[in-house]
Amino acid sequence: MRKHRIAAIGGDGIGPEVVQAGLRVLEAVAKADAGFAFETTSFDWGSDYYRRTGRMMPEDGLAQLAPFDAIFFGAVGDKEIPDHITLWDLRLAICQGFDQYANVRPTTLLPGIVGPLKDELGAAIDWVIVRENSEGEYAGVGGRAHRGLPLEVGMDVAVFTRGGVERIARFACDLAMTRPRRKLTVVTKSNAQRHGLVLWDEVVAGVVADYPELTVDKMLVDAMAARMVVKPGSVDTVLATNLHADILSDLASACAGSLGIGATANLDPSRKNPSMFEPIHGSAFDIVGKGIANPLGSFWTGAMMLEHLGEAPAAKRLMAAIASVTAKGTVLTPDLGGSATTDQVTEAVIAALRGAN
Ligand code: ATP
Numbered sequence: 001m002r003k004h005r006i007a008a009i010g011g012d013g014i015g016p017e018v019v020q021a022g023l024r025v026l027e028a029v030a031k032a033d034a035g036f037a038f039e040t041t042s043f044d045w046g047s048d049y050y051r052r053t054g055r056m057m058p059e060d061g062l063a064q065l066a067p068f069d070a071i072f073f074g075a076v077g078d079k080e081i082p083d084h085i086t087l088w089d090l091r092l093a094i095c096q097g098f099d100q101y102a103n104v105r106p107t108t109l110l111p112g113i114v115g116p117l118k119d120e121l122g123a124a125i126d127w128v129i130v131r132e133n134s135e136g137e138y139a140g141v142g143g144r145a146h147r148g149l150p151l152e153v154g155m156d157v158a159v160f161t162r163g164g165v166e167r168i169a170r171f172a173c174d175l176a177m178t179r180p181r182r183k184l185t186v187v188t189k190s191n192a193q194r195h196g197l198v199l200w201d202e203v204v205a206g207v208v209a210d211y212p213e214l215t216v217d218k219m220l221v222d223a224m225a226a227r228m229v230v231k232p233g234s235v236d237t238v239l240a241t242n243l244h245a246d247i248l249s250d251l252a253s254a255c256a257g258s259l260g261i262g263a264t265a266n267l268d269p270s271r272k273n274p275s276m277f278e279p280i281h282g283s284a285f286d287i288v289g290k291g292i293a294n295p296l297g298s299f300w301t302g303a304m305m306l307e308h309l310g311e312a313p314a315a316k317r318l319m320a321a322i323a324s325v326t327a328k329g330t331v332l333t334p335d336l337g338g339s340a341t342t343d344q345v346t347e348a349v350i351a352a353l354r355g356a357n
């Protein structure tokens with residue numbers, strides 16, 4: 001029996017609710033498969049932990065997580081604690097500490113879900129956005145000077161390194177090669193940002209040359225945003241910088257119907273460190289404790305994690321179970337126009353998993 005050690009971090013807001021639902025579904029997948037089992041440890045890190053201890057996670061948090069095969073994450077964000085603490089000291093600390101330089105967000109419109117794009121446009125959405133997750137515009141380099149004076153400056157320096165660009169480009173090409181259309185769009189803004197993004201273009205072009213079977217095109221980020229809405233079927237795998245992909249991937253999830261559905265993987269492709277899997281939504285305080293958080297994003301997160309753990313057939317079965325529930329359209333949470341609770345959606349997906357086996 002294959003065993004996968006999972007670190008579960010619910011975090012803030014609805015994070016713990018959807019992670020708990022996700023773990024139930026993952027247990028059901030493992031039970032139905034019988035070829036593997038999970039050994040799950042939960043960590044109560046996040047904003048409440050910060051209120052108790054003055055830290056988002058313990059000082060040796062990364063060392064505690066290192067032995068796990070994967071991290072199953074909820075959300076962070078708090079009304080009282082600033083984002084630079086909640087985000088940087090937990091989620092980003094994990095991403096950076098474990099060199100999870102590839103952020104991957106698949107987007108498709110699940111059956112039965114009505115997105116903002118019209119029928120045939122919406123149905124054409126089948127995208128994977130690859131986001132450079134370790135440097136670029138979010139490198140954290142910069143500073144403030146002359147505070148309060150008219151000449152005060154605030155600077156964020158976008159950092160692009162040859163090695164950093166090369167590894168994410170290679171990752172995106174490898175991923176695009178696994179998809180039927182073998183198509184990659186490289187997003188840039190090198191017409192306006194004439195140093196870092198020119199290096200980005202050059203290095204990506206060099207890597208792409210190693211993949212003659214890929215169809216590659218290059219788009220400015222502004223034109224790309226318009227293309228995703230107007231011609232979604234022309235887009236397949238997308239490679240973009242930290243900032244550009246951040247924006248395009250929110251556009252993507254909006255096109256797919258609800259913030260409550262999508263999932264993201266933060267990968268260390270070298271597999272030296274555990275990778276982290278999370279739903280795309282945040283802590284959503286308006287619905288905390290009401291039992292109506294949509295758990296589908298957490299389930300999709302589970303499917304991505306299964307795939308990463310080498311359990312592709314189980315991941316496929318889980319996605320099929322999710323799709324069968326959305327296709328029926330009778331058991332959906334209020335964000336999708338239904339009246340079901342988190343628990344009822346969880347039960348429905350578990351029932352679909354049983355039916356499929
Ligand atoms: P954060 O600051 O952590 O990003 P947020 O308060 O901005 O949190 P988000 O999670 O980003 O909230 O989502 C914005 C809104 O979308 C929420 O207020 C909520 O109404 C809705 N939403 C997000 N996720 C879900 C979900 N899983 N189920 C139902 N509604 C959701």
Ligand code: MG
Pocket residue numbers: 282
């Ligand atoms: Mg938000």
